[in-house]
Amino acid sequence: MSKNKIKPSILAGFMELIPSDQILFNKMMDTIRKNYERFGFLPIDTPVIEKAEVLLAKGGGETEQQIYRFKKGDTDLALRFDLTVPLARYVAQHFSELTFPFRRYHIGKVYRGEKAQRGRFREFYQCDIDIIGNGSLDVINDAEIPSVIYSTFKDLGFDSFVIKINNRKVLNGFFKWLEIDKPLAILRAIDKIEKIGAEGVIKELENIGLEVNTIEKIMEFIGIEGTNEEKLSSLERLNINNEIFNEGVEELKLVNHYVGLFGVPRENYSIDLTIARGLDYYTGTVYETFLKDYPEIGSICSGGRYDNLAEYYTDQKLPGVGISIGLTRLFYQLSEAKLIKSEDSSLTKAIILPMENCLDRAVEIANILRNNKVNTQIYLEKAKMGKKFGFADKLNIPYAIIIGEEEIKENKYTFRNMKTGEQAMLSIEEILFNLNIKF
Template identity: 75%
Template sequence: MSKNIVKPSILSGFMELIPSEQILFNQMLDTIRENYERFGFLPIDTPVIEKAEVLLAKGGGETEKQIYRFEKGNTELALRFDLTVPLARYVAQHFSELTFPFRRYHIGKVYRGERSQKGRFREFYQCDIDIIGNETLDIINDAEIPSIIYSTFKDLGFNSFTIKINNRKVLKGFFKWLGIEDSTEVLRTIDKLDKIGLDKVKLELEEQNLDKGTIDKIVEFIQIKGSNEEKLHSLKSLGIENGIFKEGLEELTSVNHYVKAFGVPENNYSIDLTIARGLDYYTGTVYETFLDDYPDIGSICSGGRYDDLAGFYTRQKLPGVGISIGLTRLFYQLNEAELIKAKDNSLIKVIIIPMEDCLDEAIETASVLRNKGINTQIYLEKGKMGKKFGFADKLDISYSIIIGPDEIKKSKYALRNMKTGEQNLLSMEELLTSLK
């Protein structure tokens, strides 16, 4: 044993789970993957480490400050900070090998050197889907995305959630109508409304040298109320004639129509003019998803449309639309609030407990069960029967099989239900039927 014991610990901002929690996390991940595949998305993976020049092709901004960078030899490397930039590189690099529209999903860890705080992570899973077009991509794709969000979160066990939809062209066109030519900062401020509140939004808009009349019009605009159809009617009645506003309104109207056609109930989606998405590359439709009963958790799924995914890597125009679920943060928030529960706390269906000198038969029985797809463990340690049953209870194993001389002589198996304590002597055929 070493004289110098190192205190076991992990860095702040990294999540590590005990097995029962990891099972639940994996179940959520599997549900997301199954939904993505059901809608025809194909899996890809990309290296966690990329050339820094590739990841930072756009340059500048908060992202560059948060990226993990290091050198190996003469090459500057970086850990991926999202799955979108690697997708852009991937599509540009493999363009001739892909079929468009290219529907991909990517589930993997990303890294950001954010300030560590509760519920924020430096290493976390993102679960992304994107539909990439070659030169063009029909707006109907934007309407299909909410149906995927709806299906995924229903299968995750949530009923009361709202997919909020907007179009940045509508916002930009409105700001242009107000005489605001560069609306980048205004959009970023509007996007923070749910985090900082209306008063602070007004204050930030004042700091951008907007007069009170303009700010009042912005506030009135983003607070347009009513049903989705009523909101669209209110937007039309503004009489704004600039091209970008009209184009955005047409797209938003089309998306609203087809979201219904894709089967999303009206109480699960809403046009919301406060949704702007802070990232600059979004150019049209944008989405944010919230749990209605737990607004403090914040957005659980977001994304949108972009015109030119891979402009830094190819001259080919590659428009796309996609969403991302930040699974690590979502799991943490839901688990902390005790809002989720695993279907099973153990992956082991049955534990075989051999009595003395019966191990060969236990091994043979385990092989038969495993070959039939039944997750089986053999208890290999010596000890009293009570200790062995206690072990099974702690692991939440549903069944135990006791194999002793009497069972071997009769070619029977003592199957015990660990939840009820009921025990039956069964043939192998009966045993397999009971455990299926």
């Protein structure tokens, strides 16, 4: 390479795919989108760049360190680090133009300047849905969300996954009853149980300063076993005299009942009292979703219920419930687990390979296929037939149509299955039929 060239490279922590993988990535994104739309969610798209003061309205924590923030002229700008803060700003700003309950989906890139490490991305797609009520939002919405998760992951090709459901009120009410005053620290400790095990959680609870007696009660509580109904009965039998706790149990019972009615099979959802979600804004139902065969991937879809979406921007009370799929990370994890197979991926269904002096007919055939909505490419360069076949092979294009003088004379064309090598001379009508186009 000449010396004055710039090395073509991207920044660490950014995902970039070759087309055969990109096709699969986009298919996953399309599947997610179609499912979100099937449940009545409406699309929004917000700017990637916003005023820093808007994105940082809540402030504090990791966010402020990780955010990409910069000046252009005198303006203090930042890149969005999630889709929830822009949703809050959007709903507050467009409040009078929206119809509530407002169901929106948003699929877009977000940015976090994290330390670069394997499997962590600084730019990644989030695929979010939220249902926002004006003043109030019925808890039945919390039961519909798992059916969106189920439908989506089923369509993505997963069979063996479980949506774990809990309710923050159950945990918080229980802590209140125990007269513990650091519920958030305890929630965060419990939330790590998948990663650090029960032993680890006990250690963390000790570090928080809880007494052995209290820790035992907590561990016993989150260890309650059985079917969903058995767990609910056990909770009721504890006879905990706390309003929040009882409210939480009632909500959990209702959600458990309706999740089933919404068509989610028993094996795909489970009440799990260890699900706490580290984030402090959840106030009721919480969800996490795990692949049964790949627990090490962690939760592939999480979310929950919150009391007030946009308190930093408006006095309107806007309770909501939502979930998020981190698609970039999910795709990366599936690739690592060898569950992404791009060898067969192709958007193009047919390639036309004209022999010398047969280009005009090739163009005519391509027009017919394209007018019948068949994704079609013509090999337009001058080259030997072997090279042309090699091209079709490399791009995984399933069918080739060879056009030579013989073919033109007979008005029939060599139609070749590139996978099996089978081929036949077919009329254009027969070719369209084979490509599944009805007349």
